[in-house]
Each structure stands twice: as structure tokens, then as C-alpha cells.
Amino acid sequence: MKTKLTFFLLFICFLANGQSPQVQELGKLYMSGKYDQTIEKANKYLNSDPENLDYKVILGRALTDKGNYKEAISHLQYAIDRDNSWRKAWGLGYLGTCYYMLSDFDKSESALKSCINLNATKNATRYSARRLGIFGYDSFYKDWTVKESKHIRFHFQNMSDQKIKLYIESREKAFVEINKFFESSVPRKIDFFVWNSRDDAKRIVHANLGFAEPAYCIVHSHFQQTKGHELTHVISNYSNQITQKTGLINEGTSVCFDLANRNDEKLVFDWIKENNQKIDIKDIWANWRKYPHELTYPLSGLFVNELISEFGKEKFLAFFSNQTYENAKTVFGNELDILIEKFENKYSG
Structure with a gap:
């Protein structure tokens, strides 16, 4: 639902700024989740108008949503370097997502904060602010303990060393067991945030625990929640190209x-x-x-x-x-x- 809302807001932005029929066409395709068609059309239009910032932003976003993060970066950066309006804002927000998925966390955090500081459009600012929270960049996380296993990068709010060891072992074992069924190729280590306080989580990520963000390989969980539920949301998301969830x-x-x-x-x-x-x-x-x-x-x-x-x-x-x-x-x-x-x-x- 949030993704569809983002599509809608982008399309409204195109209409409000009197964009060309080509840009409106790309906006409709993107809003419908037809990323392959969006990418194909945007590249076609860029052949005849290679400096068009609207084409660049839409192409960069579609590539991001398709998981082609490295390819998306150059198009997003092109628009960011040449614009100071909503195009730059959305470009920075999506650039932050690309760098996060490529595990370049410093560049990711910098892009998201730049979008927020630019404050060119409320929705782009909100987009980036939410990701500061769920990606773990909020200053609230500065004292958390970070540990890595083979498949998961854990972030612990407050847990003893012995309990951390047992927790990591149990969740890593759960990952392996679950993925015996799905045989998924998860694109990056899962960032698994282990909260001690539900109230703190509500304040920082503005959501009730637990939840997963499969597109970003993220889990936010209370330390007492089940071993496999949110992990399964992430792992199963990469078992196939998911077109419709129920x-x-x-x-x-x-x-x-x-x-x-x-x-x-x-x-x-x-x-x-x-x-x-x-x-x-x-x-x-x-x-x-x-x-x-x-x-x-x-x-x-x-x-x-x-x-x-x-x-x-x-x-x-x-x-x-x-x-x-x-x-x-x-x-x-x-x-x-x-x-x-x-x-x-x-x-x-």
C-alpha cells in the first residue's frame, strides 16, 4: 500500500508541474509497477533527449525498484547534480536506498540526510526520514551492539554477551532451516534489529514490532518474538519474482x-x-x-x-x-x- 501511495504521489507531482506527455506516460507506467516497460521507454526517450532530468529520475527509481542498484545510481546522481527541486529530493532518497542495498552505509546515510535537509517536498522528506529509522541511521542506535553471522547482521538494543551469542546462533540456524525449503538467493545480509523496548521502536520506526521490510532485507523484532516469522518474510520474498501477495x-x-x-x-x-x-x-x-x-x-x-x-x-x-x-x-x-x-x-x- 505504501509503495502504491508513493507511485501516486510521484504521478501527482508530474501533473502539478505540467510535465510532457512522455513524462506522464512514464509516470503512469511506473505508478502501475510496470518497471520493465518504464525502463525500456525511459531509455528510448533518453536516446533523443539525453539530458532530460525527469526521464533520469523516473529511470533511476524504476531501476532501484527492480533491484538494479548500481545502474540506478548514475541516473539518480545525474539529476541530483543538476537540480534543486523535487527531482533532487527524490533522487537523493532513492540514492540512499541504492547505497544501503549495496552496503555502502555512509553514502546511504549521507544521501538520506541530504534529502531531509533539502526539504524540497514533504513526501520525499518523509520517505527519507522513515528510512533513517528502519535502516538504523537514527542517533538512537549509536550505542547498540552490532554483530554479524554468515547471513545476518544483528543490531542489539540491550542484551548480555551470553544472550547475544545464543540469539545469533538460534537465528542463523533458523535462516538455514527455513531456506532449505525456499532456496532463495537473498541479495544481502539481513539487517536484524533486536529491540528490548516496544515503546522505543514505536517512537523511532513508527511501527509496532515485529515487522519485516523484505525489499530491503530488514527485520525489526522484539527480542521475545518467534525465531522464524519475520525471517521467512524476507527469505520467501526472494524465492521467486513475487507479483501478487495476499x-x-x-x-x-x-x-x-x-x-x-x-x-x-x-x-x-x-x-x-x-x-x-x-x-x-x-x-x-x-x-x-x-x-x-x-x-x-x-x-x-x-x-x-x-x-x-x-x-x-x-x-x-x-x-x-x-x-x-x-x-x-x-x-x-x-x-x-x-x-x-x-x-x-x-x-x-
Whole structure:
């Protein structure tokens, strides 16, 4: 949702500044998430107008969102060096993201702070300010302990050396275990922020713990949260090119692989008994936010486990890139509805 809002704000910016039909076309493509088409068109227009800053900014942003960070930098920097308005602001914000993903943290922090200091547009400033928090650049983190394992860079707010050692071992083991299934190539070490205080986290990152930012390979977690839930969000995001996520499947997958010793069946049965309500998987699939987390999280984990058990890893991962019911029908066939009916009957009492 935040990504779509960013697209929309960019497009409004184009319209408000009376941009050319070509720029508006690129804005629409970018706003629709059609990055490949955006990149192709922007390069085409740059061939005839190589100094156009709008083309450069849009191309740089599309390349960033595609994960082509090194290529994006030159286009973003070109606009930054020649502009002092919203183009420079967004260029700096996205430049900060590129350098972060390339693990050049000093340049990343500098670009984000430059965007904030420029204060050319409220939305670009907000974009960069949020990333200062989630990337770990806020001065609040200056006394945190940073440790690295093979796959994860940990940031500890307040934990003893012995507990840090055990925590790192358990999460590194969890990463390996989870990725045996997904076989993902995560593009960089996961930055895993381990918070001691939920209130502090709310103040600095403006979100409730825990959460993952898979596009940036980031996890922010309370130290008592499950080993695998947020890690799974990051790892699974790189199992395939994800085109459509749904709450039932995306959260269900992370619950299924969270490595917690929890009786989810009991949680679901207790909720049904207390609320006297039948389970409707298709409605939950389509209207995830309509239902309470007390039901949807344990139920979705159980449902994903059923899908994997019934159809196997290969088919599940083929489906996972587009998590809609319609795609599930395409991949799993009519057997999907049979599985859903059996699953619902199991929890109907």
C-alpha cells in the first residue's frame, strides 16, 4: 500500500508541474509497477533527449525498484547534480536506498540526510526520514551492539554477551532451516534489529514490532518474538519474482515456518467456539483485513501447511509468486477446492 501511495504521489507531482506527455506516460507506467516497460521507454526517450532530468529520475527509481542498484545510481546522481527541486529530493532518497542495498552505509546515510535537509517536498522528506529509522541511521542506535553471522547482521538494543551469542546462533540456524525449503538467493545480509523496548521502536520506526521490510532485507523484532516469522518474510520474498501477495498466503507462510512451539489448531478451535462462526477460506483469502489476527494468523499457517503437504514444495513455490485464489486454481487445479472444503469441515466442529 505504501509503495502504491508513493507511485501516486510521484504521478501527482508530474501533473502539478505540467510535465510532457512522455513524462506522464512514464509516470503512469511506473505508478502501475510496470518497471520493465518504464525502463525500456525511459531509455528510448533518453536516446533523443539525453539530458532530460525527469526521464533520469523516473529511470533511476524504476531501476532501484527492480533491484538494479548500481545502474540506478548514475541516473539518480545525474539529476541530483543538476537540480534543486523535487527531482533532487527524490533522487537523493532513492540514492540512499541504492547505497544501503549495496552496503555502502555512509553514502546511504549521507544521501538520506541530504534529502531531509533539502526539504524540497514533504513526501520525499518523509520517505527519507522513515528510512533513517528502519535502516538504523537514527542517533538512537549509536550505542547498540552490532554483530554479524554468515547471513545476518544483528543490531542489539540491550542484551548480555551470553544472550547475544545464543540469539545469533538460534537465528542463523533458523535462516538455514527455513531456506532449505525456499532456496532463495537473498541479495544481502539481513539487517536484524533486536529491540528490548516496544515503546522505543514505536517512537523511532513508527511501527509496532515485529515487522519485516523484505525489499530491503530488514527485520525489526522484539527480542521475545518467534525465531522464524519475520525471517521467512524476507527469505520467501526472494524465492521467486513475487507479483501478487495476499494476507492468507504471505502471513500464513511466515506462521508455517516461524519455528514456534504453539498449538495453532487449539487457537483456531477456541476462536470458533467463542465466536460461533464458521470458517470461510475463500472469503478470508479475498478479505483478509475483515477478520481478526487472533483467527487469521494461526488459521493461515495451518492452511499453508495443508497446501504444502497436499501439493508439495515445487507446486507451492510455483504458486507463491502470485498468491491469489485464481492463481492457486491455475496451479493446483480442481483439487484446491476439495482441499478447502475438507479444511473448513475439519474446523467446523
